[in-house]
Amino acid sequence: MKDKSTILTNYLIIEIDAEGISLSVFDKPNHLFSGKRIESDVYTIKRDELHNLLKVETDLNINKVDVIVESYQYCIIPTDIFKPEEAIDFLLFEHKPAPTDSILYNKIPEFGIVNVFAIPESVLDVVNQLFPQTAIEHHLSRFITENLLLQYENCLYCNARSKKFDAVVVKNGKLALINSFEYKTPEDFLYFVINIYDKLSLNQQKHPVYLQNNTNNQRIEQILKTYLTTIKL
Numbered sequence: 001m002k003d004k005s006t007i008l009t010n011y012l013i014i015e016i017d018a019e020g021i022s023l024s025v026f027d028k029p030n031h032l033f034s035g036k037r038i039e040s041d042v043y044t045i046k047r048d049e050l051h052n053l054l055k056v057e058t059d060l061n062i063n064k065v066d067v068i069v070e071s072y073q074y075c076i077i078p079t080d081i082f083k084p085e086e087a088i089d090f091l092l093f094e095h096k097p098a099p100t101d102s103i104l105y106n107k108i109p110e111f112g113i114v115n116v117f118a119i120p121e122s123v124l125d126v127v128n129q130l131f132p133q134t135a136i137e138h139h140l141s142r143f144i145t146e147n148l149l150l151q152y153e154n155c156l157y158c159n160a161r162s163k164k165f166d167a168v169v170v171k172n173g174k175l176a177l178i179n180s181f182e183y184k185t186p187e188d189f190l191y192f193v194i195n196i197y198d199k200l201s202l203n204q205q206k207h208p209v210y211l212q213n214n215t216n217n218q219r220i221e222q223i224l225k226t227y228l229t230t231i232k233l
Contacts, residue, residue, distance in 0.1 A: 010025055010026070010027055010033070010061055010062045010063055010064075011025070011026040011027075011062070011063065011064045011065075011066075012024070012025050012026075012058060012062045012064070012065045012066070013026075013065075013066045013068065014054070014058065014065065014066070014067045014068070015068045015069075015070070015139070016042055016067070016068070016069045016070065016123060017042070017069075017070035017139075018041070018042060018043045018070070019039060019040075019041070019042070019162075020037060020038050020039040020040050020042060021037070021038045021040065021042060021053070021054070021057070022035070022036070022037050022038075023035065023036045023037075023038070023057055023058070025062075036057070038053065038057065040053065042123065043120045043122075043123070045122075046122070047122045047125055047126060050122060050123070050126045051126045051129060051130070054126060054130055055130060058130065065131050065134050066134065066137065067127050067131060067134050067135075067136050067137065068136075068137045068138070068139050068142050069117075069119050069123060069136055069137070069138060069139065070139040070161070071117045071118060071119050071138060071139070072164060072180050073091065073095040073097055073101070073117060073118040074091075074095075074115055074116065074117035074118075074138060074140060074180075075090050075091050075093065075094050075095070075115075075116050075117075076113050076114070076115055076116075076178045077090050077113065077114045077115075077116060078112060078113060078114075079107065079109065079112045079113060079114055080112070082105075082114040082116075084105070087103050087104075087105050087116045088103045090116050091103060091116050091117070091118060095118065097118040098118075098120075100120060100121050100122070101118040101119065101120060101121060102118065102119055102120070102121045102124040103116065103117075103118055104116075104117055104118075104119065104124070104136055104138070105117070106135075106137055106138050106141040108141060108144060108145060110145070110150075111144060111148070111150065111175060113175065113178075115138050115140060115141045115144075117138045119136070124136065139159075139166075140159070140166050140178070140180070143157075143159045143166060143168075143212070144168060144178075147159075147210070147212060148168060148170065149170075150170060150173050150174065150175070153170070153207075153208075154169075154170065154171045154172065154202055154203075154207045155169070155170055155202075155207050155208045155209070155210060156168070156169050156193065156196060156197070156202065156207070156208070156209045156210070157169075157170070157209075157210045157212065158193065158209060158210065158211050158212065159212050159213055160189070160211060160212065160213050160220060161213065163182060163183070163184075164180050164181060164182045164183065165180065165181055165183065165189060165192075166178075166179075166180045167179050167180070167181060167192070167193075167196055169196065169200055169202070171200065171202075176200055177196065177200060186219040186220045186222075186223045187223065189220050189223070189224070190220075190223050190224060190227060193209065193224065193228070194227065204227065204228050204229075204230075205228075205229055205230065206230065207230065208230035208231065208232050209224060209228055209230065209231045209232065210232050211224065211231060211232070
């Protein structure tokens with residue numbers, strides 16, 4: 001292992017979801033120095049437990065920290081009509097946040113949208129204590145900014161996760177769909193993809209699917225390739 005004193009450019013990404021925490025340390029751009037997964041019921045454990053867990057695991061010589069939280073209580077609002085004081089009202093149209101949830105939002109100006117989302121107040125408090133200069137980013141906000149191009153190529157982006165996947169459709173240089181779907185089997189995944197193509201008049205033989213984060217379920221890739229000739233990884 002490298003001596004900590006020699007690692008001056010460490011960049012830490014903390015990804016928090018309901019089932020645990022993933023920590024990735026990069027010692028230079030695009031080079032993973034170390035990674036770790038901690039299985040824990042993050043959204044229900046006490047603040048002190050979460051604080052101590054993160055403090056121990058992130059007690060490193062770190063120059064930059066990003067915190068990404070997975071939440072499926074979100075809504076996408078056009079920037080032109082968004083007002084911060086109305087964030088909770090937008091979210092309530094589609095979801096029922098718990099009384100102990102905090103409402104946050106990420107502005108994504110390059111796509112003209114704002115992502116409003118809910119996370120447990122305990123998670124927000126601990127992140128603010130340990131990383132006061134770090135803004136929390138929603139997992140879908142990160143996916144959009146890192147992967148999407150508003151090019152004139154009609155296509156579907158799929159962000160595969162353990163039990164759900166995020167679907168983003170680009171048509172004629174505009175966002176046509178942003179949604180998340182729960183699946184249990186690769187066949188479920190395929191069903192939703194085919195349905196998206198049908199509802200949005202995409203061509204299964206022409207318009208590609210960009211499949212991301214599929215390392216834990218190769219069957220999804222296999223079944224999509226059976227029916228879609230334009231799948232890209």
